[in-house]
Amino acid sequence: MPPTKEDTGATANADPTPSLWRNRDFNLLWASQSLSDLGTAMSNLALPLLVLHLTGSPEQAGLVGTAGLLVTMVCRLPAGVLADRLDRRRVMIACDLLRLAAYGALFGAVLADAAGIALVLAVVVLGAAANALFSTAEHAAVRSLVPAGQLSTAVARNEARAYGTSLAGPSLGGVLFAAGRSLPFLGNAVSHLLSLIAVLCIRRPLQERRTAPAETGRAAGTEGVRFVLGNPFLRALLLIAAPLNMAFTGMIFAIIVALQREGTSPALVGTASTIFGLGGFLGAFAAPALQRKLPLPKLILVLCWVTTALMAAGALFATSVLAAVPLACAVFLGPTANAALFGYQAAITPDRLQGRVISVILLVATSAAALAPGLAGVLLAHLSSAATMLTFSLIVAVAAVAATFSSGIRTMPTDV
Structure with a gap:
């Protein structure tokens, strides 16, 4: 049975837990x-710009982005099984080696002016598969390195990390792309080399010792699904998260392509992506205070309805960098929701199921997002930028209505 707030509080008073900043292995992870x-953030900005340079087609740029997201979606459940069955440290090392080789090859091809759409697709597919496996293993490993009472704080730190890199990565990617189209991919390769070194330095095991035989075949893949579907709150949340994530992904892609079509410089396009990241980065720092004031069910409702209004407002500035500002305001609440959600999930999930449960949550929550770049590309080819952005605002409105009337959201237990 997972500890209650009272239990963890009593334990903390008796034996104060050191700060996460002093947790060497968690900091390396x-x-x-x-x-x-x-x-990844540098490449995600540079890849559509590279495809637009090679083909001049927003549809092909959107399809390349969709290909990466589809591969991530397909790999989610197998990644969860592998993260629970294999040594998680070795899994992450293998992923870093694969990404290092793939983006190093793309750097060389672009530098030699020999890159084509086939090579770009191959690198996107390999990188997306490795990203899915690495991130699942990393998420699953947190519980092995962090005390139960610090799980929400650790997830909030991870949210700050994700938004911090999304804040710096696209801007850096845009600057590097403007200096030389190959440079963002060199930067990506170097980042994975450094990541590899950090993983190699972690001392503690990243999973508990397995005492029971590992499940095989279909049973291994479906156990995580059964766990998630058996929890009313997680089950309801996934139906809301899918359209919400799709709208965020599509809106960001639409703004990037719309700015590129207007002749905006790559560095300024990167600035727009930096604005998105700034909203989440500031939200991650505010997450602990917001968690104390807003229980997760209420936070979900506020996030959905506020995002609907802010995305509609962003459409008023469809061809300007200012379109990123309302979206950044919407992103501000995301880290708090994610920290509370994944802290709750980590606390109630056995270690042997961490990878699979995380993979199910990420798969369903991001499944529709895989279609977002392709949808945005098609909409931009036939509609105005403003109409495209309003479409994504309507998608969030659907999620907001579902959240408002969901019994699973309203009855979520708050004593975990």
């Missing part, structure tokens, strides 16, 4: 994912 996120 945090640094490894930070480096990976930074490289």
